[in-house]
Amino acid sequence: MKALASPFVVALAAALVVALLAPPATAQSRDAENQLDAIVKNGKLRVCTTGDYKPFTFHDKTANSYQGIDIDLAKSLASSLGVEAEFVATTWKTLLPDFTAGNCDIAMGGISVTLERQKQVFFSDPYLVNGKAPIARCEDEAKFQTIADIDKPDVTVIVNPGGTNEKFVREKLSDARIEIYPDNVTIFQQILDGKADIMIAESVETELQEKLHPGLCAINPEKPLQYGEMGYMLPEGDVIFKAYVDQWVHLAKATGEFDRIYDAHVK
Known part of the structure; x- marks a missing residue:
């Protein structure tokens, strides 16, 4: 007569089956809440930007409008989603707390990728080595x-x-x-x-x-x-939105759109 497996062995085997069938911890279901769907639903892309950093972002107070490389690129990203870009004023000192508080969907404007910032947010793939x-x-x-x-x-x-x-x-x-x-x-x-x-x-x-x-x-x-490298600040853990922004950056570079915008503000 065969010996019955101990309760410990049975529990261990069950745990292994669950672990093998479970999705990776970093995966994000399409059904999970993500910024990409929220942006499309709201009809606007909220962009945190300092407005004081030429050639990336500059707020013209007289005309009450924003200009710069990342301003034009923000409009391009918004257009790819079929929404409008809405610029949210911030400062370098308050950029991270403003972003993590949910005041915007993405932060753009010559933002350096740093390990300290990476602890609290995602970054897009770098778009500029600086x-x-x-x-x-x-x-x-x-x-x-x-x-x-x-x-x-x-x-x-x-x-x-x-x-x-x-x-x-x-x-x-x-x-x-x-x-x-x-x-x-x-x-x-x-x-x-x-x-x-x-x-x-x-x-x-x-x-x-x-x-x-x-x-x-x-x-x-x-x-x-x-x-140094520059990238776009994205919500931590939202791999769906990050994947979209990374692909948009890739296509902007591959099609020459990025170079045309960059040259218009720098050269």
């Missing part, structure tokens, strides 16, 4: 070639609060004077006016500001001080 580069008065360009050149007690580094620019200078500079300036639109004029010596920002931004502010020079933007 990095931190200095910008200073052209007569000082030769003086600020390296971090060591910048990190001196007699150098004033100006920075906008709350974003990766401030994080970078606080991590990399210990001797230079760091001045926090709240207006990311007029901050570059402070350098021209001699109220600060240098700013460290994304390399593509320094190249644009060099064109907008004669007398300022982007310093080695082709060789940034730190590697």
Whole structure:
């Protein structure tokens, strides 16, 4: 007569069967709540953006309208879904809490992908490789070639609060004077006016500001001080919406749409 299996063996076997039949923990059923369906249902794509970061996002207060690379791309994404883009004002300091509070569906506007942000949100696949580069008065360009050149007690580094620019200078500079300036639109004029010596920002931004502010020079933007990537901030855990945005980014690049929009704002 065969011995009966112990209750422990029976329970273990049952648990293994359940584990093998269950979907992966990261999978998301189409029936589960997801942002993609909510956007289509609501008829609008809510986009958090700071509006102070040319060439990616800029809020023209006179016309009460937004302009920039990521503004045009947000409209393209919305159009692909058959909805309208609605821009939600935020700041670099409040970007993450505004997004995680559900104030918007996606955040766009030159946002750097960081591990700290990744702990709380999903990111799209990177759409741009970028990095931190200095910008200073052209007569000082030769003086600020390296971090060591910048990190001196007699150098004033100006920075906008709350974003990766401030994080970078606080991590990399210990001797230079760091001045926090709240207006990311007029901050570059402070350098021209001699109220600060240098700013460290994304390399593509320094190249644009060099064109907008004669007398300022982007310093080695082709060789940034730190590697960086930009992506779009998405709701954590929503793999359906992320898959859609990733495919849209891929097609925008493959069809040349991304390059046309980028060139219109940078070149």
